[in-house]
Amino acid sequence: MSEFFSMGGNGAYVWSAYGITLGVLIWNVWAARSRLKRNLRLAARDGEPEPEGRRPRVSQL
Amino acid sequence: MKLPIWFHRFGSPPYVYGLANTLAPWLAGIALILLAVGGFWGLVIAPTERTQGEVYRILYIHPQTAYISMMAYTVMAVAAGIGFIWRIKLAHAVAVSAAPIGASFTFCALATGAIWGRPTWGTYWEWGDPRLMFELLLLFLYLGYLALRAAFDDRDKADRVSAVLAVVGIVNVPIIHYSVLWWNTLHQGPTISRLGSPAMDTSMLIPFLIMVAGFTALFFWILLRRLQAEIVEREHGTRWLQSLVREGAA
Amino acid sequence: MPFDAVSLIFRRDLRLAFRRPSDWGIPLLFFIAVSAMFPLALSPDRFGTGVGETVVAAADAEAGGGDEAGAIEASVAGRPLYGLQSLGIAVLWMAALLSSLMGLDRLFLNDVEDGSMEQLMLSPVPFIALVYGKLAAHWLVSGLPLIVLVPVFGLIYQLPLATSLMLAFALLLATPALTVLVAIGAALTVSLRGAAAIIGLLVLPLASPILIFGARATVLALDAESAAGPLYFIASLAMLAVSLGPIAIAAALRVSLE
Numbered sequence: 017m018s019e020f021f022s023m024g025g026n027g028a029y030v031w032s033a034y035g036i037t038l039g040v041l042i043w044n045v046w047a048a049r050s051r052l053k054r055n056l057r058l059a060a061r062d063g064e065p066e067p068e069g070r071r072p073r074v075s076q077l
Numbered sequence: 078m079k080l081p082i083w084f085h086r087f088g089s090p091p092y093v094y095g096l097a098n099t100l101a102p103w104l105a106g107i108a109l110i111l112l113a114v115g116g117f118w119g120l121v122i123a124p125t126e127r128t129q130g131e132v133y134r135i136l137y138i139h140p141q142t143a144y145i146s147m148m149a150y151t152v153m154a155v156a157a158g159i160g161f162i163w164r165i166k167l168a169h170a171v172a173v174s175a176a177p178i179g180a181s182f183t184f185c186a187l188a189t190g191a192i193w194g195r196p197t198w199g200t201y202w203e204w205g206d207p208r209l210m211f212e213l214l215l216l217f218l219y220l221g222y223l224a225l226r227a228a229f230d231d232r233d234k235a236d237r238v239s240a241v242l243a244v245v246g247i248v249n250v251p252i253i254h255y256s257v258l259w260w261n262t263l264h265q266g267p268t269i270s271r272l273g274s275p276a277m278d279t280s281m282l283i284p285f286l287i288m289v290a291g292f293t294a295l296f297f298w299i300l301l302r303r304l305q306a307e308i309v310e311r312e313h314g315t316r317w318l319q320s321l322v323r324e325g326a327a
Numbered sequence: 328m329p330f331d332a333v334s335l336i337f338r339r340d341l342r343l344a345f346r347r348p349s350d351w352g353i354p355l356l357f358f359i360a361v362s363a364m365f366p367l368a369l370s371p372d373r374f375g376t377g378v379g380e381t382v383v384a385a386a387d388a389e390a391g392g393g394d395e396a397g398a399i400e401a402s403v404a405g406r407p408l409y410g411l412q413s414l415g416i417a418v419l420w421m422a423a424l425l426s427s428l429m430g431l432d433r434l435f436l437n438d439v440e441d442g443s444m445e446q447l448m449l450s451p452v453p454f455i456a457l458v459y460g461k462l463a464a465h466w467l468v469s470g471l472p473l474i475v476l477v478p479v480f481g482l483i484y485q486l487p488l489a490t491s492l493m494l495a496f497a498l499l500l501a502t503p504a505l506t507v508l509v510a511i512g513a514a515l516t517v518s519l520r521g522a523a524a525i526i527g528l529l530v531l532p533l534a535s536p537i538l539i540f541g542a543r544a545t546v547l548a549l550d551a552e553s554a555a556g557p558l559y560f561i562a563s564l565a566m567l568a569v570s571l572g573p574i575a576i577a578a579a580l581r582v583s584l585e
Contacts (some may be wrong), residue, residue: 020121024131026196033189034120037138040185041112041295044178048302055309060322062314161578217532224528228519237582238515242529245511245575249533252564256536259560260543
């Protein structure tokens, strides 16, 4: 097992390359998902009719 | 030039949003399975390479990320060109979505290439390998595109101006590629070619191709998700989006 | 009729340039400053002072490991020795590239601010033709002085006259392409304020082929070899840029101002 991880003495190179690639993949998936979720949340919030209390009244303006 | 009628469906945001929503999970499944199989195959099953030893296993990720970095630029430029010529806003949305993915994969190709260079050639930056230089210039092209977009407040103008840049860029990419290659032939090339002999052994070729397919599926999966996010942002306040959001909440 | 309009634009831009010498003078001064100051960044004991010494260094390198003649770096008694001449070629090309980026944000901005750009777009003459007129004038005040200056600065780096002349000739072919590329950057950013830094980021990677072939042609001249190959490449790049570039410039200007 440790032989597998040492990659013939070059484990640091192989695993750091695979690690960076995995990191880039995860970042891509995470960034795309969180952007979609945030934008959907924004769309949902702005679509709702504003609650009575938060609507600015003329007297306040 | 006229576009075929069926093409115009792809100008409709609700249609494209729905299509992306249906396709994305499938692409996600295909990508994850292929990457898992290809990764295991490449790291564990594939035989050790004769000249390089185990380090060659970077072969199963580095060329693939480099290939995605170039494909993403092509997708971006073609979409931007379509958006500019036929004034299709969704095409601009595709271009914007492809750019950050391409930039991240370009960075990844550079990083893995430099790491691979250290044990093979004894240096992180081998000037004898022109492809690293090309990837660096490609990264600058992506960053220039993103910086130009970010400088505009008006999204329509950002779309159209950056589209001109993307098209100028895609005309230049092959020229840059071949001039960097030509520049390299003057230096003494690296003695060990990292991609091995012209005909890769089947036991290595199969996982190599599985990873190519996996990265491609992953690119389109993320592209569709980013496109959905972009559509939601651009269609803010439209009726179809409101009803979609309400359905999702219910 | 179109040719009259183009020559009018050309002469108008030249006249305006001569009224505002700082617009084209400052980039030239920048070129002079960069080329003259670069050697200060090198330790004087690290580069060969004369032509003979460079050759000795190159011969040493050949004996040691087989670097090509006129090598950028050669080891004499464990010390890296720069070939001042090959270094000078790189410096002069980079300085030329950077100086052509200077002050570029003004190329179309003056016309946009006083409203004459919109008039040009509305005129019956094809807008691309007028863009050619403007580019020609800009090349005359920015590219041409550079070509004249370069052989003089070749002296600082002890380049033989033939090499300096080759550098000037390569620049003669390269500057039209450079002018077009830089104008694309200026047109893309014309509606942004303070966009000079972005122009650099946009234009430099696009200009890399010009840099590669231009420097290579000059190095070949230094080695007294035929530089025809890279010169053909630069010429074809210039043809491509001059024929297709103005389409992009006109499109970018229209989009920026619509």
